[in-house]
Ligand SMILES: Nc1nc2c(ncn2[C@@H]2O[C@H](COP(=O)(O)OP(=O)(O)O)[C@@H](O)[C@H]2O)c(=O)[nH]1
């Protein structure tokens with residue numbers, strides 16, 4: 001059985017609403033992307049420079065990282081030469097194969113959140129301004145709470161106006177406690193407090209919010225390192241996850257974000273937020289390709305349950321399903 | 330490697346054809362490919378890139394470039410001109426209604442920076458136009474969005490109108506205008522909730538607010554890091570609401586900001602302001618030619634120069650210059666100068682703004698340690714007046730005393746004294762050069778001529 005067939009079978013078996021929602025969220029781009037490739041194939045009978053240039057643009061348009069696109073196109077060109085492909089129809093399967101390959105390769109890294117059994121799990125959230133850190137914490141708190149876990153939130157964004165209150169509203173909504181200090185206080189001190197409260201209350205999960213910061217601000221990145229150090233010192237083995245939140249509408253800069261935050265805090269996974277919009281965050285392809293950081297969660301809206309675990313196969317299927325269907329037909 | 334910048338990219342092509350002196354059409358085509366790649370990697374929308382490259386090609390294969398003896402430079406010039414042109418002129422005017430209050434509506438996606446920019450604009454309007462704005466909290470959806478605006482209002486000492494989160498935004502806007510008239514607020518800034526441009530219900534809500542308040546300005550707030558989707562967002566908001574301006578936020582980051590070009594091209598609406606930080610005064614008028622350089626990856630020289638001008642005290646600078654010339658520059662002056670430079674901002678950020686800084690070995694990815702500067706300050710502050718003026722009197726004993734006072738080592742003190750001597754020598758040379766070069770004037774181009 002071909003890889004695509006297996007993939008399709010696996011997907012169609014999962015008929016829960018979760019899958020539906022995921023697919024629905026991706027339809028817009030999928031239509032865009034796949035119909036563009038189909039159109040391209042129909043228009044160009046011959047595989048030539050111009051064909052590749054347009055394919056390049058289709059990939060760029062999905063915000064797939066620039067270097068990754070160039071690498072992909074080079075590989076495709078080689079493949080075309082090797083197999084002596086001349087008709088554009090014959091290249092279609094090669095394209096989809098190559099695209100999926102990037103994800104499959106990276107699939108080896110686990111996309112599961114590293115939860116400790118019978119011990120405190122600390123998850124630190126990092127990222128630039130306005131990407132959805134606080135919202136994701138609210139959603140995740142809801143998920144763990146409904147699984148029967150004791151969850152605590154740490155209001156580590158002491159800088160942005162109203163940030164503490166925002167987290168408190170989420171705490172009320174979900175029904176979990178928020179550990180906070182006054183606005184403007186040292187975030188490392190808040191973390192210290194939070195970790196000790198979590199221990200004292202025998203909490204299962206501590207979700208740590210931080211202020212948004214652009215990755216080129218050296219002092220703010222150092223502050224973040226300090227916050228992480230406090231957690232490391234107070235709970236051996238923590239933080240168990242450092243999740244970088246990326247906005248799906250972000251372009252090439254997301255790659256630099258991932259690189260810099262990884263250097264500073266050893267990011268263990270990505271949350272791709274705002275995937276309910278028309279942008280699809282193709283840059284995560286480049287991030288997996290170049291930095292090997294897996295996407296673990298996706299945000300699909302502003303409500304409590306608009307959060308899902310990332311499933312690479314579903315994501316790829318969503319993005320390229322028309323290509324896949326065509327190959328089967 | 331990505332993010333090379335157009336000048337570097339073209340340099341490579343030029344090196345290949347250098348021997349020929351002049352270039353032919355095929356060479357131009359190759360250069361155009363580099364232009365295309367440079368723009369795509371800066372996040373300019375691919376369609377916009379396509380049109381743009383076509384336009385530049387036409388000019389390039391015309392006389393200008395082919396005849397030139399410095400074709401690479403010529404192409405950069407053409408590209409920069411066309412880019413600046415496409416970006417439109419400078420326009421940071423804010424409307425003023427015949428019958429106050431002037432109503433400004435802030436719209437955009439979630440997390441773009443609407444609330445922050447509302448505060449910044451209100452601050453600007455009060456400072457620059459001496460007006461009396463009212464901020465309106467019309468985001469009833471995002472948790473604590475009202476609190477956020479109220480906190481900013483408090484910081485700015487500016488009134489914020491709110492009816493809580495149980496009243497519809499349309500009603501809030503309506504009541505706000507009545508209130509503004511009562512209180513003689515001549516500007517009303519409505520901070521709306523973030524929404525997806527494809528969310529019909531929420532877009533209808535904005536249309537209703539518009540219908541009711543007849544805003545004089547509708548500003549779309551866009552994150553400068555936005556990728557290819559920027560065109561869809563901008564086009565959709567523009568079609569549904571009729572934008573009057575755009576504010577590009579988070580330009581204090583290291584994004585190239587190609588979204589600016591895309592938005593401008595699809596909406597034909599001026600980008601009026603840029604956001605350069607989280608503080609309430611971190612807003613500036615949009616400068617098309619600077620944005621063009623930035624998108625092309627050629628360093629933001631002008632911003633650097635302007636920043637320097639704004640933060641260096643003229644009197645002190647003159648005084649320093651005089652001292653340099655007469656070689657009566659002391660360690661105290663050195664300390665003073667250090668302070669002036671630091672006012673420009675974190676040193677590594679300044680370095681990043683310099684074109685070509687990424688090319689100089691050692692400066693690449695440099696992270697200036699602010700601590701080290703603090704150490705230098707501590708050392709100088711531990712010296713006596715006489716020592717600062719005549720550092721040559723600092724002998725072993727004095728060094729030990731200074732070391733104790735500053736908490737630094739004698740080695741560090743030696744290093745500083747040596748650096749200071751070197752600097753004085755260099756200054757003498759430089760002031761000599763400056764005098765000679767004065768007549769020529771003018772800035773060097775922010776890229777190497779090839
Ligand atoms: N549509 C959509 N909006 C989101 C999503 N996640 C967060 N947001 C919104 O994005 C804005 C910024 O989110 P916030 O959590 O405050 O970002 P932070 O600054 O990183 O903490 C808010 O208006 C959120 O409601 C998502 O997955 N989809």
Ligand SMILES: Nc1nc2c(ncn2[C@@H]2O[C@H](COP(=O)(O)OP(=O)(O)O)[C@@H](O)[C@H]2O)c(=O)[nH]1
Nearest residue numbers: 129130440441442443444445579604605606607
């Ligand atoms: N560095 C930087 N951060 C900004 C800028 N403008 C807004 N922000 C930050 O971006 C985040 C979202 O801003 P906010 O005003 O809440 O966005 P809104 O959801 O559109 O109202 C906050 O953390 C702001 O502090 C800017 O120009 N530079």
Ligand SMILES: [Mg+2]
Nearest residue numbers: 133134157163
């Ligand atoms: Mg937050």
Ligand SMILES: [Mg+2]
Nearest residue numbers: 443444468474
């Ligand atoms: Mg807001």
